[in-house]
Amino acid sequence: MTEKDILKKEVEKRRTFAIISHPDAGKTTLTEKLLLYSGMLTTAGMVKGRKGRKAAASDWMAMEQERGISITSSAMQFSYKDVIINVLDTPGHEDFSEDTYRTLTAADCAIMVIDASKGVEKQTLKLFEVCRLREIPVLTFINKMDLYGRNPIDLMSEVESVLKIDSYAMNWPIGSGKEFQGIVDRKKKQCQFFLRTPKSGSQKTDIITYPLDSEETRSKLSEMEYKELLEEIELLELAGNSFTTKDFLAGKVTPVFFASALINFGVEFFFDAFIHLAPCPHKRKANLIDGKEIEIDPVKDPFSGYVFKLQANMDKRHRDSTAFIRICSGRFEKDLIVKNTRLKKKIRLSRPHGMLAGQRTTIELGYPGDIIGVINPSFFAIGDT
Structure with missing residues (x-):
């Protein structure tokens, strides 16, 4: 296998994305659950191997922990089912929106988190427009289905009317609020029922899967609930939009997923779909x-x-500054000498590192889509190439 073949294989394994939302829609919770399902956390809220840590893994700065919001765009890398994930946990609060706009330039796609009780909110709309402007495909995660919210069809209609994009439900909720007990996988025509336990949310959720038209599914629901579910699925098939990966990547349609990040219902289904839908690093204009x-x-x-x-x-042990660099092409190696085109000067990228919950990890190799942090002794400015 040639170096180019190895590089191509590494590029195809990577998914670099940002998570966007209005404040309190559940973006940081979703990020944390991705870490849980990837094996980076033993239980939600605790970084694997670091005892006593209670703050969310991506909300690592003191002000974030104090206020319960994401302020800096933490860049984290980890593996999920043979795919290398580079997630940019962007701020949702308006005070920090400029940081979010810049971070989106480093993403190949975005996950838009929407609160099921509130629908499309002000900050979500702003950030979606930035994604549209930059031609970034968007997946929609409708969160908090474990709380009583708005009708799922109304939510999809609002996404289409406010954001001016077609939507396609990849799954469909079975109940809502306290009655939220599962989802329908539309492609496979299967029902996934979740088992509620006292540890729901802190650990992976157990799932039982039955065919939509099976006796087991009927037995899980009342006659009226089952009839309504079939009618909703039929309505989606007859009157809903079509979906192709080509249209998604072109920004013409957003795949919609109903779930609850807090209790992990529908989360694994979403992540599994995401790694197949999201694009790997591709050609970028410069x-x-x-x-x-x-x-x-x-x-x-x-x-x-x-x-x-x-x-x-x-x-906090060092009064330094870190420059976050998105790799666009080629292979990065530690101590690589590069040319800063603005300064017309050669610079050695020494001590490159990645981040997980504020903890630095030294990076020996990096590939397109990866985010590396380098100590910045006033060599770098935002936008430098």
Whole structure:
């Protein structure tokens, strides 16, 4: 296998995405549950191998922990079912929206989290428009189905009317609020029933799967509930939009998933669908110093990357600043010497690191889609390539 073949294989394994939402829609909870299902957490709220840690893994700064909101765009990498995940946990609060806008430039797709009781909110709309402008495909995660909220069909209609995009339900909720007990996998025509336990939310949820038209499914529901469920599924088939991966990647349709991140109902279904739908790193447009626009191929072109964020006080033991760099092409190696096109100066990228819950991990190798942090002794500015 040649170096290009290895590079191509590594690129195809990667999914780099941002999570966008209005404050308190459950974005940080969803990020944490991805860590739980990837095996990075032993129980939700506790980083694997670090005892006594109660704060959410992505809300690592003191102010975030104090206020319960995501402020900095933590960049975390981990594996999920043979796929390398690079997740950018972006701020939802308006005070920090500029940071979110910049972070979206580093993402290949986005997950939009919507509160089932509130629908599309102000900040969600703003961030979705940025995704549209940057041609970033968006998956929709309708959260908090374990609380009584709005009708699922009304929520999908609002997504279409407010965001001006077609929607397609990949699953359908079985009940809502306290009666939320499962989802229908529309493609497989199967029902996934979740088992509620005292530990629901802190550990992976046990699931029982039955065919939609089976006696087992009928026995789980009342006659009226089963009839209504079939009618809703039939309505989606007859009057709903069609879905193709091509249309999703082109930003014409958003796949919709109903779930509860808090109690893990529908979460694994969403993650499994996400790794198959989300694009791997692809060609990105860039401008030369003379203004000429070019395309950078992640496999064919040599190493390139750009700075999308600067963050001070990443490590309270050191008064330093970190530059976050999105790798666009080629292979990164520790101590690689690169040229900063703005300064027209060669710089050694020493001590590169990744982040998980504020803890630095040294990076030896990096590939397109990966986010690396390098100590910034005033060499870098946002937008540097």
